[in-house]
Every structure is written in structure tokens, then in C-alpha cells.
Amino acid sequence: MAPEKPSPSQTKPPKAPAPKLELKAKKQGAKGGGGAKKGAASKGRASKGSIAEGAPAKEGAAAKGRAPAKGRAPAKKRASKGSTSEGGPAKEAADKKVTGTAKKKNLPRIIRNRSVAFFQSALVLHAAVILCFLLFAATISAIALYAMERGKTNSLRAGAKKITKFMRAHEPRLRTLLDSEVLEETLKYAETLASWRTKIIELDEAITDITRKITKDWEVFGGSLFLFHMGAQTYVQAIHTCSTRDSSLATIDTPAEEEFIESHVKGKHVDYWIGLHKQRIDWIWLEDTPVRQMFWSPGAPINKGLAGGDTENCVFVDKHCTLNKQCWRDSLCTSLKRAICRIRPNEKWMY
Missing domain, CATH: 4.10.280 (MYOD Basic-Helix-Loop-Helix Domain, subunit B)
Incomplete structure (x- = not known):
């Protein structure tokens, strides 16, 4: 018997489900092998539904439905398998890339740390060498x-x-x-x-x-030096003049010294101060030596009382004296006369 022809309603394939299934299969195929399998299963079910309406439609739908199921699903499966099988090397490559990037980022710090360590070790080595050299030098010096x-x-x-x-x-x-x-x-x-x-x-x-x-201008007599100073001055000024020359106003201890002094004074134009002056009622030498002998002119001294500001308290050798060893006179200390300075022998040279 000839096979029964299917009705037009049975032979006409559904239009709407096919594009939806294809889009869904594409999306799931992009995600992996699992999506490809689901797409293939859904296409198979669609093809079975179309076959139920009739043999010719079943064959045509089966031919149309199986073609994409058998032709596309294996490729997607292979793709998913390839992706899963190639996931390990890809991951390792990605990890290596990340590690290489991290190493590149950390490279300056690594170089810096190594440089610091190198220089520190070099400084320590130099310090040790210097210390050894110093110890060696110290040993040699010792x-x-x-x-x-x-x-x-x-x-x-x-x-x-x-x-x-x-x-x-x-x-x-x-x-x-x-x-x-x-x-x-x-x-x-x-x-x-x-x-x-x-x-x-x-x-x-x-x-x-x-x-x-x-x-x-100094003259030697009796172991002493005498200076007959030429400048006229008061008694106090005469004391200062002699002290600046490491001497004092002359002290006369012996007749020989008196004769020596008179020989230099008589006939001069100015009188000469000596170191005798009155203190209260006594006549004393500036050197605080005792007065052993005095050589007053006749009628001298004038001041026979106490020493005072307006009395004759200072002694000089008279330039007009004509007598021998009688030439002393007293006068006001403010009178202007020359000075006789004397330097005695230093006692530390006398043995």
C-alpha cells in the first residue's frame, strides 16, 4: 500500500521555536560544552515533536533537525573540551604573566635592596681594613x-x-x-x-x-753711685725723680761723703736737695736710716719747732757755702732746687 500523505497542517513545520532554540544554543555554546549539549537536546526534542505529525514531515524535520544537532553540537563539545583541556596551560601562562609583571614591578626594590646590602658589606669590609691598619700602626708605635x-x-x-x-x-x-x-x-x-x-x-x-x-752723669764714691740732677724742682718732685732711676735722695753718713757732695755743689747756680727732712720734732732720712752726723751751716736750722705746712721741713746743701762740712740749711719743701740721687751697693753682693 502506498503510504498516506500527510496533511498540509502536519507537513508545515513550526516557525517560531526554531530561531529561539538556535539563539539559545549559540549563547550556551559560547559559555562552554554544557551549553552545547543542552542546545542539542532541545533541538532533538523539537525534531521529535515535528515527526509526530507525519512521516514525511517527520523525515524532513528529522533531516532538518538532526543536521544542526549532529553538525554543530560536536563542534561545540569539541570546543568546550578543548577549552577545558587547554585551561591548565592557559592558567599557567596567565600566572607566569602575572608573576612576570610583579617581578618587573618589584625589580627596582630588589635592585635597591641588593645595592644597599652590597654597599653595607663593602663599608663593613672597609671599616675592618681600616681598623686592622690602625691596630697595626698602634702596635708599631708602641x-x-x-x-x-x-x-x-x-x-x-x-x-x-x-x-x-x-x-x-x-x-x-x-x-x-x-x-x-x-x-x-x-x-x-x-x-x-x-x-x-x-x-x-x-x-x-x-x-x-x-x-x-x-x-x-753718675759718679762713683765710697761704693755708691751719685747723680747730680740738673733740673730745678720741689722736694716731692726730687723724690720722684730719684725713684724713677732706682735710687733715692742722697743720704750722707760720713764726713767724706759730705766733702764729696760739697765739692760738686759749691759754686753752682742752684742749691741741691738731700734726703733729710723733719718729722714732728726729729730730723730723719728718707731711707729710714739713723742720722749719725749732721753738717749744719752756722745759724741753721731755722725751724727749731714742730714740722708744719708753712715751716722749713726739708734740707738742702747751700751753693754759697764757704765752710768745710757746714753747708746744710732747711727750707720750705715747695722751694725749687736740684736733686742729689744715690744708689747704695746691693747687699746681696756684699760678702
Whole structure:
């Protein structure tokens, strides 16, 4: 029997479901293999529904429905399988890319840290080298100082032996003493010699000063130096004039000194002050030495009372004196006269 032809209603395929299914299959295929499988299943169901209406429609729908199901689904499945199978290497590549990017970002910090560590190690090495050099130099210096001190000690010992030998040879009483005792006695001798050397220097300076004074208007008499100053001045000014020359207004102790002074005063144009003045009722010398002898002119002194501001308190040698050793007169201290300065011998040179 010939097969029964399907009715037009049965042979006409549905139009709406097919595009929806295809869009859904495409979306799910983009997502992965699972979506592809669902799309294929849904297309299969659609094709079965269309076959139920008739054999020819069933064959045509099956041909149309199976073609996309068999042709597209495997590709999507393969794609999904390929994506799942290639997921491991892709992930590793992505991880390597991220790691490489992180390493590139951290590269300056790594270089900086390594540079700092390098320089720190170099500084430590340099410091260690310098410290070793300093220790070596200190050791050499200590050795040199030790050698020098040892050489000095040996020299001192040799010198001490020579000194003790010399002292025992020239001082018999030191021969029975120990070396240390001999050195102590030698030290005492050295101190004595040093003091004598100082005195010799001072004496030489004094001689030089006296020589200079002699060549500048100073005259020597009786172991003293006398200066007959030419400027007229008051008694106080005369005291200052002599003190600036390391001397004092003349003190006359002996008749010989009086005659020496009178020989320089008589016949001059101005009188000369001497160091005698009145204090209360007594006549005293400026040097506070006792008045042993006085050489007043006849009728002098004028002031026979107390010393006062308006009385004759100061003594001078009269230029008009004609008598021998009788030339002293008293006058007001404000009178203008010349000064006689005297320098006595230094007692430390008198033995």
C-alpha cells in the first residue's frame, strides 16, 4: 500500500521555536560544552515533536533537525573540551604573566635592596681594613716607644754610672755610700750650682747697669753711685725723680761723703736737695736710716719747732757755702732746687 500523505497542517513545520532554540544554543555554546549539549537536546526534542505529525514531515524535520544537532553540537563539545583541556596551560601562562609583571614591578626594590646590602658589606669590609691598619700602626708605635724608652733608660743608667764614678773620685766621703746616696748628694751640688748660676747672671746684669749709669752723669764714691740732677724742682718732685732711676735722695753718713757732695755743689747756680727732712720734732732720712752726723751751716736750722705746712721741713746743701762740712740749711719743701740721687751697693753682693 502506498503510504498516506500527510496533511498540509502536519507537513508545515513550526516557525517560531526554531530561531529561539538556535539563539539559545549559540549563547550556551559560547559559555562552554554544557551549553552545547543542552542546545542539542532541545533541538532533538523539537525534531521529535515535528515527526509526530507525519512521516514525511517527520523525515524532513528529522533531516532538518538532526543536521544542526549532529553538525554543530560536536563542534561545540569539541570546543568546550578543548577549552577545558587547554585551561591548565592557559592558567599557567596567565600566572607566569602575572608573576612576570610583579617581578618587573618589584625589580627596582630588589635592585635597591641588593645595592644597599652590597654597599653595607663593602663599608663593613672597609671599616675592618681600616681598623686592622690602625691596630697595626698602634702596635708599631708602641714598639717604637718601648724601644725609645728602653734606650733612654740605658742612657740614664750609663750616665748615672759616670756621675757616681766621678763623684767618688773627687769626693772621698762618697766612696762608702750607695749609688742612690751618691746621686742624692750630686743633686744637692747641682742645686747649689744652679743658684750660683742665677746669682752670676744677676750680678752680670747689675754690673752692666752700673757701667751704663757711670757713662751717663753718675759718679762713683765710697761704693755708691751719685747723680747730680740738673733740673730745678720741689722736694716731692726730687723724690720722684730719684725713684724713677732706682735710687733715692742722697743720704750722707760720713764726713767724706759730705766733702764729696760739697765739692760738686759749691759754686753752682742752684742749691741741691738731700734726703733729710723733719718729722714732728726729729730730723730723719728718707731711707729710714739713723742720722749719725749732721753738717749744719752756722745759724741753721731755722725751724727749731714742730714740722708744719708753712715751716722749713726739708734740707738742702747751700751753693754759697764757704765752710768745710757746714753747708746744710732747711727750707720750705715747695722751694725749687736740684736733686742729689744715690744708689747704695746691693747687699746681696756684699760678702
